Amino acid sequence: MADFRALVVDKKDERFSVSIQSLSKDDLPVGDVTVRVRYSGVNYKDGLASIPEGRILESYPMVPGIDLAGVVVESRDSRYKEGDEVIVASAELGVSHPGGFSQIARVPGDWVIPLPQGLTLKEAMVLxxxxxxxxxxxxxxxxxxxxxxxxxxxxxxxxxxxxxxxxxxxxxxxxxxxxxxxxxxxxxxxxxxxxxxxxxxxxxxxxxxxxxxxxxxxxxxxxxxxxxxxxxxxxxxxxxxxxxxxxxxxxxxxxxxxxxxxxxxxxxxIDSAHVSQDYRIRVWNRLAGDLKPDRLLERIATREIALDELPEILSAILKGKVTGRTIVKMEE
Structure with missing residues (x-):
């Protein structure tokens, strides 16, 4: 894997920063499954991660982004192989573990959810x-x-x-x-x-x-x-x-x-971060089935942005200026 880009939040003494940085494979955390991120959603919690008074990040520096959808590029977990389309969402991602606002992410295998039949990667992050x-x-x-x-x-x-x-x-x-x-x-x-x-x-x-x-x-x-x-x-x-x-x-x-x-x-x-994996998979299967809004991509107001636009959107979501969903397309 070549160098990749990510949004990094850092705090040193009284200095707080939010910036797009170039990272390498050596910057990735310990984990079983490495994913090339295609899309990540922007959530209110991500906005809190971008301000010093948000107080949700457990350590610095940190890549926020509490969900992602992408394709497995490396796996030491027998349940997943290169090329699998997967979702990671609502775990410790983007809070205590580097998250989805990165072109490459590495996570524990137990956090990974196979993309359910009936959803595309983009639809998964619109949700x-x-x-x-x-x-x-x-x-x-x-x-x-x-x-x-x-x-x-x-x-x-x-x-x-x-x-x-x-x-x-x-x-x-x-x-x-x-x-x-x-x-x-x-x-x-x-x-x-x-x-x-x-x-x-x-x-x-x-x-x-x-x-x-x-x-x-x-x-x-x-x-x-x-x-x-x-x-x-x-x-x-x-x-x-x-x-x-x-x-x-x-x-x-x-x-x-x-x-x-x-x-x-x-x-x-409703605590979406700490539910069991079985329950999480059951809910995602409903999202691909009876709870999937008809004409999802047409009906849910969705703004697709590039990584460089993310800091502005994180500020806007905290001010209540975002309607519907915003997703970050990680590919340049």
Missing amino acids: GTAGFTSAMSVQRLEENGLTPEKGPVIVTGASGGVGSTAVAMLAKRGYHVVASTGKTAAHDYLRSLGAEEILSREETTDESGRPLQKARWAGAVDPVGGKTLAYLLATTKFGGSVALSGLTGGPKLTTTVFPFILRGVSLLG
């Missing part, structure tokens, strides 16, 4: 960790009893990566989907994904402090948290569930026990 998180949210909600007959499902932060893919997946499954967003320009886009109603961010932010409000939702997909989560808990129907996966609205939650003990509401934590 990426955001799509995996959405699919895992739907899976957990359905495991907890959610069906289309039980009523509407609300998706908050609906114009973002997790939200937009969740809207499309739930609509395909036959749910009545209500999308909440702070971006009026995204309304037509969300309707094209299958949202039947759209609420403003203000309508789904609880400022009243009332522990219970009118019961509206059979289920909810929430990558927002904060006051939005307090609203969802107070307005979910008896026996309903909220799948929580993010904190773009803040990490603090002010609520009461009443939704849980008077309506039997379940709060389902």
Whole structure:
């Protein structure tokens, strides 16, 4: 392997830097499978990795990028061979282990997922960790009893990566989907994904402090948290569930026990990083099957960028200026 390019985040004393660097094979970490990366997705967590106050990187220097899709070029793991198309996502990638914003990556074999039949490498990263998180949210909600007959499902932060893919997946499954967003320009886009109603961010932010409000939702997909989560808990129907996966609205939650003990509401934590490999493969197979949005590449708003454009996009995603999915094409 010749030298390759990667985005590197470094911190030395009080100096913090984000730059595109040329690396060599000697810079690769220990691992069983070496992958030539074709695509990597851009996620909110990657944005946090690009700022000193993000506090998610466990060591420096580090190549961020919590997911990747590519082709195996070397393998010491008998399960994988040169030429295999694979996905690596939602493990320690890009946090404690150099990640997907690199033209070459080396990872432990146990992190590798064979590309499921029904997905291309590009489609896998249009979905990426955001799509995996959405699919895992739907899976957990359905495991907890959610069906289309039980009523509407609300998706908050609906114009973002997790939200937009969740809207499309739930609509395909036959749910009545209500999308909440702070971006009026995204309304037509969300309707094209299958949202039947759209609420403003203000309508789904609880400022009243009332522990219970009118019961509206059979289920909810929430990558927002904060006051939005307090609203969802107070307005979910008896026996309903909220799948929580993010904190773009803040990490603090002010609520009461009443939704849980008077309506039997379940709060389902979605941690896509530490689920078992068997569960991960099951969810990815659903992403290639019944949860794969129809006309995925046409319908999910996707921006394809080069590696050199990545620092600008990482800044934009933290400011809430990114709609849909952004993927990095690693080949020059």
